[in-house]
Amino acid sequence: MKQPNIDSPAGHIIYAATAVALALGLVGVSLLNGMAWSDDNQEFKYNERFAQYIDEDQYARLADALIHGSLSLELPVSDALAQLDNPYDFQSRYNVSNGGENPIFWDHAFYEGKYYCYFGVVPAVLIFAPFQLITGQWLDTSVAVVALGVAFVGAAALPAYRIARRYFARTATLASLIAALMFLFAGSNVVYLVFVARFYSVPILTSLILTFLGLWFWLGARRDAQQPANTPRRGNGGDHHDAAQGTSIRTTPRLSPAHLAVGSLCMALNLGSRPQFILACLLAIPLFWNEIMHERLLFSRKGIKATVAAILPFALVFAPLLWYNWARFGSVFDFGSSYNLTGFDMTHYHQRLLLTPVLVFYYLLQPIDLSFSFPFIETTEMARPVGWAPMEPMFGGYFWLAPMALLVFLLPAVRRELKSRNLWAASLCMLAFAAIVLVVDTRTAGVTQRYFGDFGWYLMLVAIFVMLSLQAQKAELEEQVKHLTGRIYLKVAPLGVRHRKAITAFIVCAIAFAFVVGGLSLFSPERYDSIAALNPDLWDAIMRAIG
Template identity: 40%
Template sequence: MPHRTGTTSLRSLKVLVPFLLVCLAETTLFNLPFWESLFFPATQTVSVTTGTGISVQDGRYTIIGTADAVLRLQLPESSGMTIRNVLLDMAQPSESGHFTAGHTFTVIPSIKDEGHSTSAANTNAAHVSEGLVSTHYIRLHTAGKVKSLSLSFSDDEGASFALSSVRINARPPFHWTWSRFLCVLAAVYLVYVFWPTRSMYQWRLNLRENRQKTVLAVFLVVQALVLVLTTQLILPSHVFASTYLTAHGAFINDDNQYNHLADAILAGHAYLDLPVPDWLTTMTNPYDPPSRAAMTAKTGEPTYWDYAFFDGKYYSYFGVLPALLTFVPFKLMTRHDLRTDAAVALFAVAFLLASAFFLRRIFARYARNVSFGVYLASCLGFVTGCGVLVQTFLPKIYSLPILSALTFTLCGLALWLGARKRHGRMSKSSLMLGAFCIALTLGCRPQFVLTALFAFPIFAQEICERLFFSRRGLTNTLCAVLPFLLCGAAAMAYNHVRFGSFFDFGAQYNLTGFDMVRSERSLARLPWALWLYLFQPLNVTAVYPFLKQVDSASMYHGFLIMEPTYGGLFAFAPMALFVVCIPRFHCQLRRLLPLAALMAGYAFVVLTVDMRIGGVSSRYLSDFSWTILAVACVVVAVVLQEYEPGLEPNVAASSMRTVILYTFVILVLAGVAVSYWNLLSDGKFGELRTYNNTLYRLVESWFLPLA
């Protein structure tokens, strides 16, 4: 008993190790500017003079010109002095009583020291935010004594700041940054919880056990909260508050398209009740963006952006089902519009639950002896790798069809995977509900309906046993086919009402940045799309936020539509690399191979269709990445089982299993880290620097000890 008590106490203490390490890092590493300032020369206040690009009035400095916008420090010693930093003591901005970074100024120190005695040398730019005191201290690394020092401001005209004093060799205060501490603590505990030494990697997956149900429930709740919070990072309330003009007033951005569709449905028609300029209906080619912009400049009447236009009316070409499931009921119950970001959060949580359900079923079919730890790590990697963060970070209408289609597809496949019961009987309800879920994707994102073909490898044995496509299997066949006929008929009728064709979903009528009706769809773009979607490595830099978007798309001499891209699937979800193990373990994976082959074919077809119609967009990764990740998860589980220790100890097998497990977990965690960090990247649609500058600059200030 004492031994057990001692072991329990030791395990309890181990839980505190990450906490103590983060406390140590916050105290030492992250407060390095304070500790090193203890050895600085004495602090001195210096006066400044301004260049012609800065005016001063009542202690407020205003940039009036980009040339010579300089503060020149009047150093007290003409022979030079030792300078370790400069403090710009700016006044704190006040905005409704809440914390704000205020305006962020780009400051470039220019130094003449013993290493640059004839002319001043510029250093890298520093970002000084009014509301972040830690950024007011600009660390300088000089070559000997400084003879002159000036600070250039490369900001737009009109920017101003209140400056009470300028000091050199100032001592930054010791500051415990709670936001940084909590974020680092969460990241460290994420690694701690999922590290391969945890006991959950020894538990055989059995969700009937209370401990497994509890851990899974905690994981799902935490992950759901994170996804919901992600939808609020760019402060989307202002996005949906009103319309706004883009492209110099040529186009109307209205991000409440599903609310307009809900109004149309409740009014009993398919077109949207939005004003259409008379000139748009008479244009020879209304889908030509420059021509529309020219007519707007001429008439003063802008057109809606990313709305379908057909036969003189606006339509929504996005799938109607999300509107029917959320926006219409909400409007009926509250008489108010549902904000799109709330709907995105709802479907993101639904996708999370569907992913856990799907992975549980696919493991039960193809890797029954998988451990709970591998299952939980697979859930983490699968959810993040499917691009859900891309969908939630910019919570607009574009995310809803994809998230809803993913949710219904995963639920449908999970139901099919578990449709076979004991004694070889088929669950009619699972067959019908699974088919119904997949068929509903016709009302979300139609290409997902191709996953219905997965029924053939899933039910291959049952088809051979004549449980389908026979007199004995007539009921099973009808359960699997009838939902597609019903949903297909509804989708075709809706298409015909809108566009006069049963098979036209209307995407080509979109009023967007290129002519989708006449755009060329050369397959010569395919190699570049494959590279960008799958293999493009990360563009890592040494400057915050450290990940940069891909600059040059390709050498393709044509019109390749390309939204901001930061890396391919294997860069953001490196766990997908485990699919390369299939040839080596094809015997152990023979039951999975037919489904894996069809999933690969589906991914290729959907990638090709997306490339030809919409070009390259990180959002479209969610259309097909889940198939590759699902196969990778099963491959990992099967390979680990291959090296499972038997009755007799096998050191080589045990070592190989350890290597594989560590590799898998590290790749999962690396993918999660890169995916979340990429939310800070510049150039994204809805980039954090523009929409939530306070958060963006707050995170940037965490790295000041590196300056």
């Protein structure tokens, strides 16, 4: 049966229905451990292992502080903590906590006797503060995480469609478009972030949404206007003949300042949400390279309006965010993460260079640890052979949990297709940015599956480019060999059409594998915020059901 065209009403409905199904799936994920729907109104939770309090409403508290004109959080500072020579040393804090009688708050920035939120302020300004101003209530963090997860699906669906429609309009099918959305869904770690519905997930999800919206607006900025060929030239347009009218038509490219401005605004806001995502702003260079260097639609006299629209949002956003850093910590480049009260002293932590490649291996290539008992997957064992680094439970490396990303290794095979579509340089930049973010995350914070969301989406976008390029190659080869028969076809087709069918089978299996493994990992009792720990009634019911 022939697939509906991606631009047809049926194609739009099916694609939208897929996105809705994924969003509903995330809501279902949030029900498993009950974090987003808990009626536990305890303001602070004491953690006996760390002998410190955890404030799950850190973002709501930051929003409340901003509303009342304060940059620091309204949290009690114990004399025992204030008098420590080095409050960032975990053992020192543990010793003076006295079983919680001297309250100390976990994962907060502590600087000059005050608590601060070192997580990006943008979610507090855009989400939590408006909610409080409208309702008079604090927005529950876990509910916000679920809402952000649902919004992420919509945000991811937009650039996936735009990429297929703009760069692969003749060859992209509805199946490949849906696969692209599945790539971004599984490869951006959104299921993990929604399941662990704590404030840690808020800035990552917010930046994923902002980045995908930014890309969508940027990729939609180009407008190709058509005018009669005898119209005076104002740019490097292309001519073609309209047979129906008997006239020659010229296509004149232009850029929408509104799209550029909104896209840049979304990208710039990453600095105040999850700074690791700020590298995505540099994707504008390869994406608009032709408009900058050849068509002169940017950074030229005729492109002055578009240029201002693209650059001004960065100045308007960066200025207050850098002031926010300076007002709290005395430096525009100090985001406060080094003053975090966590399990190690981040002000003095220096990771051994020999350990970093080991941790990168864990991030990317650590095999999955299977078992014979439900849920058939366990957290992996990760040694520290040459030094210490913080590590959190993981279920395997990125390429194991999202095997669709392996398509990036076929990038050289589609170089010609990507160059012809002006996506080759963007692909290389995405791989480079993913590597940079991965190394920075590894060296500053060790290993945690949560950080897959920082770099995984780069790899998935490149994988999408490869998948759509292979499909374009397949269509071209089918056109070339369709007139061949018999032995000639058997000699030509295996090198073209047939092996691409194997790649299609790999993509289907990889998506299924990612969803199955990701789903099973949710039931592991070894993971953070496990169902067994937070929803024991459901866990007992599951155990009874599987016998």
